[in-house]
Amino acid sequence: MEIVVLLKQVPATESNIGIxxxxxxxKTDNVKWIISPYDEFAVEEAIRIKEKQGGSVTILSAGxxxxxxxxxxxxxxxxxxxxxxxxPAIQSCDGLGIAKILAGALKSMSYDLIIAGQRAVDDxxxxxxxxxxxxLNIPSISFVVKQEIADKKIRCQRxxxxxxxxxxxxxxxxxxxxxxxxxxxxxxxxxxxxxKKKPIDKKSLKDIGMADxxxxxxxxxxxxxxxxxxxxxxxxxxxxxxxxAALVKALHEQAKVI
Amino acid sequence: xxxxxxxxxSQGGFRKVTYEALSQGRVIADHLGCDLVALVLGAGVKEIAxxxxxxxxxxxxxxxxxxxxxYLIDSYTNVMTDIIGKVCPxxxxxxxxxxxxxxxxxxxxxxxxxxxxxxxxxxxxxQNLIATRPMYGGKIYADVMPEGNLKILALxxxxxxxxxxxxxxxxxxxxxxxxxxxxxFIEKTMDAAKTELTEADVIVSGGAGxxxxxxxxxxxxxxxLNGAVGASRSAVDQGFRPHSDQVGQTGKVVSPNLYIAxxxxxxxxxxxxxSSSKVIVAINKDPEAAIFSKADYGVVGDVFELVPAITAxxxxxxx
Ligand SMILES: Cc1cc2nc3c(=O)[nH]c(=O)nc-3n(C[C@H](O)[C@H](O)[C@H](O)COP(=O)(O)OP(=O)(O)OC[C@H]3O[C@@H](n4cnc5c(N)ncnc54)[C@H](O)[C@@H]3O)c2cc1C
Ligand SMILES: Nc1ncnc2c1ncn2[C@@H]1O[C@H](COP(=O)(O)O)[C@@H](O)[C@H]1O
Numbered sequence: 001m002e003i004v005v006l007l008k009q010v011p012a013t014e015s016n017i018g019i020x021x022x023x024x025x026x027k028t029d030n031v032k033w034i035i036s037p038y039d040e041f042a043v044e045e046a047i048r049i050k051e052k053q054g055g056s057v058t059i060l061s062a063g064x065x066x067x068x069x070x071x072x073x074x075x076x077x078x079x080x081x082x083x084x085x086x087x088p089a090i091q092s093c094d095g096l097g098i099a100k101i102l103a104g105a106l107k108s109m110s111y112d113l114i115i116a117g118q119r120a121v122d123d124x125x126x127x128x129x130x131x132x133x134x135x136l137n138i139p140s141i142s143f144v145v146k147q148e149i150a151d152k153k154i155r156c157q158r159x160x161x162x163x164x165x166x167x168x169x170x171x172x173x174x175x176x177x178x179x180x181x182x183x184x185x186x187x188x189x190x191x192x193x194x195x196k197k198k199p200i201d202k203k204s205l206k207d208i209g210m211a212d213x214x215x216x217x218x219x220x221x222x223x224x225x226x227x228x229x230x231x232x233x234x235x236x237x238x239x240x241x242x243x244x245a246a247l248v249k250a251l252h253e254q255a256k257v258i
Numbered sequence: 259x260x261x262x263x264x265x266x267x268s269q270g271g272f273r274k275v276t277y278e279a280l281s282q283g284r285v286i287a288d289h290l291g292c293d294l295v296a297l298v299l300g301a302g303v304k305e306i307a308x309x310x311x312x313x314x315x316x317x318x319x320x321x322x323x324x325x326x327x328x329y330l331i332d333s334y335t336n337v338m339t340d341i342i343g344k345v346c347p348x349x350x351x352x353x354x355x356x357x358x359x360x361x362x363x364x365x366x367x368x369x370x371x372x373x374x375x376x377x378x379x380x381x382x383x384x385q386n387l388i389a390t391r392p393m394y395g396g397k398i399y400a401d402v403m404p405e406g407n408l409k410i411l412a413l414x415x416x417x418x419x420x421x422x423x424x425x426x427x428x429x430x431x432x433x434x435x436x437x438x439x440x441x442x443f444i445e446k447t448m449d450a451a452k453t454e455l456t457e458a459d460v461i462v463s464g465g466a467g468x469x470x471x472x473x474x475x476x477x478x479x480x481x482x483l484n485g486a487v488g489a490s491r492s493a494v495d496q497g498f499r500p501h502s503d504q505v506g507q508t509g510k511v512v513s514p515n516l517y518i519a520x521x522x523x524x525x526x527x528x529x530x531x532x533s534s535s536k537v538i539v540a541i542n543k544d545p546e547a548a549i550f551s552k553a554d555y556g557v558v559g560d561v562f563e564l565v566p567a568i569t570a571x572x573x574x575x576x577x
Contacts, residue, residue, distance in 0.1 A: 011394070013395065013507050013526065013527050013530070014525075014526050014527070016397075017394045017397045017398055019398065026393070026394065026398060037507070037508050038508070095373070095375075096366060096367060096370075096373070099367060118359075121394070121395060121507055121508075121530075122393065122394055123393055124375075124376065124391075124392065124393055124394070124395065125375050125376075126354075126359040126363065126375050126376060127363045127366070127373065127375055129363075130331075130360060130363035130364050130367070131363050131364070131366065131367035133364075134363075134364050134367035134368055135367055138440075139331070139332060139440040139441050140331060140360075140364065141331070141441060142331075142356075142359070142360045143356055143360075145501070155444065158356075159356065159502060160329075160356045160357070160446075161268070161273070161355060161356055161454040161456065161457070162448055162449055162450070162452055162454045163446060163447050163448035163449055164446065164447050165328070165329075165443070165445075165446040166443075166444040166445045166446070167330065167441050167442060167443055167444055168441070168442050168444050169440045169441045169442070170440060173440075178501075179501050179504065179508045179509060180501035180502075217370070217371070217372035217373075217404060217405055217406050218372045218373070218374060218402050218403070218404050218405070219402065219403045219405065220400045220401070220402055220403075221388065221401050221402070221403050222400070222401040223393075223398050223399070223400050223401075224398070224399050224401070225397075225398065225399070226392070226396060226397070226398075226399050226533065226534070229538070229552065229553075229554060230554070232540075232550060232551065232552070232553045232554055232555065232556050233554065233555050233556070234550070234555075234556045234557070234558065235555055235556065235557045240559055240560070240563035240564050240567045241567050241570075241571075243557050243559060243564060243567070244557075244564055244567035244568040244570070244571045245567075245571050247539065247555060247557055247568060247571075248568060248571035248572055248574075248575060249571075250555055251516065251537070251539070251555070252575055255516075255537045255554065255555075257460075257515045257516040257536070257537045258460070258483060258516065258572060258575075
């Protein structure tokens with residue numbers, strides 16, 4: 001089983017994100033960079049499938065040079081090799097543009113299964129995985145909490161509002177991860193040592209046969225901080241009953257939500 | 259030019275986000291001075307389709323076929339692509355439900371359309387359509403301008419207002435071309451009794467402070483308020499609640515009218531899932547808990563004393 005994981009390096013979820021001077025780009029100086037949590041589920045699942053069925057796990061990422069660190073972490077967890085598409089043109093891509101680039105790179109790679117995160121926790125786009133599948137003309141299954149592969153077919157349980165749905169598809173396929181799929185492992189000391197010798201292939205857009213990144217269809221015209229909440233009100237009272245009564249009164253008469 | 263709103267049916271009716279998408283679609287169509295066309299896919303959905311006229315559909319297209327009984331990405335994308343090709347909308351609006359996120363991504367790639375995913379509002383600046391969407395778990399909001407001949411807006415559930423504006427809404431059946439499909443339906447397991455978190459008007463959430471899987475007091479309050487019960491990751495990791503109840507960066511992103519956080523400290527990853535709630539109440543015994551700085555109303559105290567007392571007070575005003 002040849003598995004490719006689409007992995008994005010993102011600011012750690014506890015990071016403070018600022019707004020750049022241009023007003024349209026996020027300021028991420030001094031943040032810690034991590035593998036997007038849903039991509040970590042993808043790496044873990046890929047390694048588990050490999051451990052059971054054999055094969056190899058390739059990590060594919062598009063981003064800045066430093067994204068190699070995130071790939072290296074995945075290699076330390078147990079993936080076999082990495083491919084990093086890095087090119088100044090990637091900066092100005094929107095989600096569909098990134099998906100085109102990843103699909104472009106995948107055209108010269110072999111895969112039975114591609115695993116992506118449901119969303120990257122920086123742009124929260126919920127788009128790239130499914131769009132990659134479309135560009136490769138293969139099926140996709142999103143929000144997967146459980147999968148089973150047999151006879152070149154995959155059966156996936158996916159979460160939907162109020163329950164789960166199980167679907168099946170022949171391979172190759174792309175699926176996206178949902179929390180509950182697995183608990184990602186930590187890289188062991190041995191894994192970290194081994195990862196140093198594993199290859200990361202760096203490629204430009206030209207290397208994967210793309211002249212440019214295309215024109216983005218969506219443009220961020222302004223970033224703002226979310227509307228500030230008015231300073232909260234602490235409800236005081238002599239007893240739990242008194243506090244409860246004051247809260248319910250405020251919710252009923254002031255906020256009018258109950 | 260038309261605006262197309264995609265309806266999402268479930269269990270014999272339409273999801274609430276359908277009406278939100280229609281209402282938003284109506285505003286856009288009025289600005290552009292064009293018709294709003296609604297599209298319903300499913301099996302046996304013709305009867306309920308006329309319901310969509312109430313929220314501003316000038317025309318309602320129904321793609322009804324037994325094969326569309328269950329949502330499957332291939333068949334749904336194929337049928338929608340076919341219909342979009344015929345209707346030629348300039349803007350497509352749908353809910354960013356699980357299904358909406360799936361299909362909008364696939365459609366955008368197939369049709370080379372500009373997609374604004376999970377947006378919380380949309381407006382016009384002159385002729386330019388601009389949609390606002392949270393990024394970085396809600397730490398930043400982006401105004402996004404989609405460009406090109408086809409723009410798709412996927413609206414975060416519970417964000418756009420539902421506005422009734424009855425229109426003629428003639429129902430018309432359209433031919434169904436399923437096309438090539440790979441994904442097949444095996445089974446589904448639904449918890450019919452449960453209110454879906456992303457659609458709930460009220461959420462009562464419990465964290466590690468609940469101390470055990472006994473969420474009975476939260477369930478009671480939630481039921482009284484017609485709401486749903488959510489949980490922090492800590493509560494889920496300790497096995498108090500299923501993953502599907504988790505709110506946050508690696509859980510559900512919710513926008514209820516009222517979010518009551520009980521025994522939740524307010525970690526940034528939790529806030530990422532609920533900071534767009536309209537009114538936030540925090541109940542925590544630690545006056546220094548971070549959640550208080552994000553709450554509209556804070557109550558310092560023990561959840562096990564406060565929540566039953568709140569339930570009793572709500573009962574009083576409900577008579
Ligand atoms: C990559 C990543 C993703 C994450 N994703 C999520 C996510 O999606 N959702 C999420 O929630 N977290 C997420 N987390 C975890 C997050 O960082 C916090 O650990 C978690 O939210 C803490 O949960 P909690 O508030 O229930 O527990 P705690 O932080 O332990 O807080 C418990 C609170 O309960 C209060 N308390 C205790 N007893 C009582 C009582 N009797 N009455 C009143 N108050 C009481 C305490 O004062 C305390 O404030 C993520 C973390 C990481 C690193
Ligand atoms: N630059 C990238 N490089 C590799 N994979 C990516 C990249 N951007 C997004 N992805 C993949 O697509 C998923 C969804 O991302 P998004 O659509 O940006 O929310 C992520 O979880 C990754 O698996």
